[in-house]
Amino acid sequence: MQKIRPCLWFDDQALEAAEFYVSVFGGDSRIVDITYWNEGSPKAGSVLTVDFVLAGQEYLGLNGGPEFTFSEAVSLSVDCADQQEVDTLWAKLTEGGEESMCGWLKDRYGLSWQIVPRALPELLGDPDRARADRVMKAMMGMRKLDVQALRDA
Structure with missing residues (x-):
């Protein structure tokens, strides 16, 4: 246990x-x-x-x-290997639930989840602070996170 x-x-x-x-x-x-x-x-x-x-x-x-x-004060954060995993989990967990911003959603039971591509922390921690800021700005405008759009930021 x-x-x-x-x-x-x-x-x-x-x-x-x-x-x-x-x-x-x-x-x-x-x-x-x-x-x-x-x-x-x-x-x-x-x-x-x-x-x-x-x-x-x-x-x-x-x-x-x-x-x-449940409230957003507590959420379960899921490390996703790639966009396919993000897409799959997002589709399943939002069924009967609701999308929120920046990779967050509520499932059909009201529990909040963060569906996070593994690339996100790397991109936000980029030593090029201007690039990291662009990634943050791009993320703030998304519901489901788009790895390629974050990389392109």
């Missing part, structure tokens, strides 16, 4: 969300365990928690009710 793992609070969609995320990331992603509300609780027999792994990272999904919702 990982020492620290994010706990994602859902109203009542933790299992549905975990299954969706596992289908999006594949590979080293899976549902590990499901626990249920005990008899005597208002939600007896329904899913309480879902332990799952996405690309080797452990998460806990909790069906805690509608009291709390």
Whole structure:
């Protein structure tokens, strides 16, 4: 077990969300365990928690009710090898969700993601500060990040 793992609070969609995320990331992603509300609780027999792994990272999904919702204050940042991976993840995660700016999106459950091409930190850290500034300006005008447009900046 990982020492620290994010706990994602859902109203009542933790299992549905975990299954969706596992289908999006594949590979080293899976549902590990499901626990249920005990008899005597208002939600007896329904899913309480879902332990799952996405690309080797452990998460806990909790069906805690509608009291709390996700905000952009916390997001999951995904390192993407290339434009194809950016495009694939963007399409899957925005389905039923919404695009935001600078590579950010909200999925159908309201969770915020940053879909980041591996080239971005390199381009933003370019020793030519004028070029790095052009990359930043280009990125600020994008929704889904376009690696070639960032390189061309």
